Amino acid sequence: MGSALSKNKNAAAAATFFAFMFLQYVVLRFGNQAGRGFLSDAVQENVYRFIQIAAVIGFLSFAPVFRLIKSSSGKTAAALCGLGVFFCGSVLMFFFAESSAFYLAVTFLTVFALGFTGAGVYLKMASYAGSGVRIGICTGAACTAATALQYFLQLHRLYKIPLGIFMLVSFSILGFVFSGGFQTSFQREGKEEPSPARPLVFALIIAFAMMLFTGYYNGYIHHLQIASGYSEYNVYTWPRLCMIPGFLLFGALGDLKKGRFLPLATLCVSALALMNAVLAGQSDAYLLNMCLFYIAISAVVSYYDLTFFRLAAKTKRPALWAPAGRVLDSLTVLFVWAFDVSSLSAAAVLAINIAALTAILLLMALNGDLDFSSKPVSSAPPPAPEENGTADVFEAVRNRYGLTPSELKVFRELVLTEDKQTAIADRLSIKIRTVQANVTSIYRKTGVSTRSGLVAVYHDSNRK
Numbered sequence: 001m002g003s004a005l006s007k008n009k010n011a012a013a014a015a016t017f018f019a020f021m022f023l024q025y026v027v028l029r030f031g032n033q034a035g036r037g038f039l040s041d042a043v044q045e046n047v048y049r050f051i052q053i054a055a056v057i058g059f060l061s062f063a064p065v066f067r068l069i070k071s072s073s074g075k076t077a078a079a080l081c082g083l084g085v086f087f088c089g090s091v092l093m094f095f096f097a098e099s100s101a102f103y104l105a106v107t108f109l110t111v112f113a114l115g116f117t118g119a120g121v122y123l124k125m126a127s128y129a130g131s132g133v134r135i136g137i138c139t140g141a142a143c144t145a146a147t148a149l150q151y152f153l154q155l156h157r158l159y160k161i162p163l164g165i166f167m168l169v170s171f172s173i174l175g176f177v178f179s180g181g182f183q184t185s186f187q188r189e190g191k192e193e194p195s196p197a198r199p200l201v202f203a204l205i206i207a208f209a210m211m212l213f214t215g216y217y218n219g220y221i222h223h224l225q226i227a228s229g230y231s232e233y234n235v236y237t238w239p240r241l242c243m244i245p246g247f248l249l250f251g252a253l254g255d256l257k258k259g260r261f262l263p264l265a266t267l268c269v270s271a272l273a274l275m276n277a278v279l280a281g282q283s284d285a286y287l288l289n290m291c292l293f294y295i296a297i298s299a300v301v302s303y304y305d306l307t308f309f310r311l312a313a314k315t316k317r318p319a320l321w322a323p324a325g326r327v328l329d330s331l332t333v334l335f336v337w338a339f340d341v342s343s344l345s346a347a348a349v350l351a352i353n354i355a356a357l358t359a360i361l362l363l364m365a366l367n368g369d370l371d372f373s374s375k376p377v378s379s380a381p382p383p384a385p386e387e388n389g390t391a392d393v394f395e396a397v398r399n400r401y402g403l404t405p406s407e408l409k410v411f412r413e414l415v416l417t418e419d420k421q422t423a424i425a426d427r428l429s430i431k432i433r434t435v436q437a438n439v440t441s442i443y444r445k446t447g448v449s450t451r452s453g454l455v456a457v458y459h460d461s462n463r464k
Helices: 002-007 009-032 041-068 072-095 101-129 135-155 160-179 197-227 238-259 262-279 283-312 324-338 346-367 390-401 405-416 421-428 432-446 451-463
Strands: none
Touching: 009 041, 009 072, 009 101, 009 135, 009 160, 041 072, 041 101, 041 197, 041 324, 072 101, 072 160, 101 135, 101 160, 101 283, 135 160, 135 238, 135 283, 197 262, 197 283, 197 324, 197 346, 238 262, 238 283, 262 283, 262 346, 283 324, 390 405, 390 432, 390 451, 405 421, 405 432, 405 451, 421 432, 432 451
16 A cells, blocks of 8 residues: 555545545544533533634644754654544544543544644645645545545444444554655745735635535534434434535546636535525425535535645645645634524524625635636747757757657756746646656756756757
8 A cells, every 4th residue: 555655646645635534524523422421512512612622723733843843754753643642542532432521531632633633634735736636636536435434434323343444544544644754845846936825815715704604504503413412403414425426526626727617616506505594493404404514515625625735835834824724614613603603593694694705706806716718828938049059959958868759848848938837738738747757857867956957958058
């Protein structure tokens, strides 16, 4: 398994995210039961909220810890230490009954470690996104597999032995991935880009507004399920499987045209959750409400995961920004709780959601998310200066360094333009992975490691 993941970044990305999402689903399910039969209903509702706080603290702790630790080995050790705490806490939660103060204390520690570990996973996913991995398909497939597996092993009926085996396998995958170290900055081709401050801020506001659609019903149903003893009302029943087509759809959209259609598609689907405010309180519409809720959840989660994976790879602090969407998810739960949104009238919630919808459309328009016009890519790079005959110079480079015809085309782009590898791939009508493979081979054959070095190679051949 280790060698296969090392050789295939797509498989590594999918396996990494599956392992974390599966463990997160399972452990949060254990945690949401903490205090059952031991605490009053009102106090148990607060346990759910404090679990969100523990997760947020865990996620936010990762970036400063990694910034303080300078050595690569130290960062790896810190991540593995967090994973070890997560593993030990999960084992205790697996074997002990939830109706005790000990289980409650272990829950908060485990969820904190879950957040810390999750931030490491999200940093890994940002590094995969920055290296040309099909991040949409990978996260969609991972979330689909994690959702289905958790449902059939833990929620449909508790199959404790296979559940424990899959948890162990998932921890092993994360242990292997973390042992490989962490990339905390990502090289960008062409001109140095400023940190994408505006897209980051817009993405945060858009994601928060979208989560308001689901936040109301989330708080409402959690109150009902605790009051009913997880019998008449339960968020973990079959409508949860509605997330599967959602994750698959939005995973595919995330890779289509570099995710150009993802924001608007997410908005259209998540807006279905507006119906939750209309149908809430109607017992005959409960299952329909749950289906709408979970479809919207899959849309919003896909949006913020893919958006922040890609944006984080362009920032100077990817460890901080990669898990930003997930942190905001938990903060939205706390926001809904703090302002008691779930107790508002249906009309008030509907008005809030419509206002959020209007704000999202405005922000998307300002951010360019609604611009689907095709931007033509020039068929050839700008002409090179004719010093001794450009064609002769490139032919000399090819002969001297043994470049293939494909490598020579990429070399010409790298020397005569400042375009990124993605733009080069579009212009040459080849895959980004082909460009990346050619660039690696060109650097190896010429003995340089930067584009400026390749320019020097070009001018050196021009003088001879």
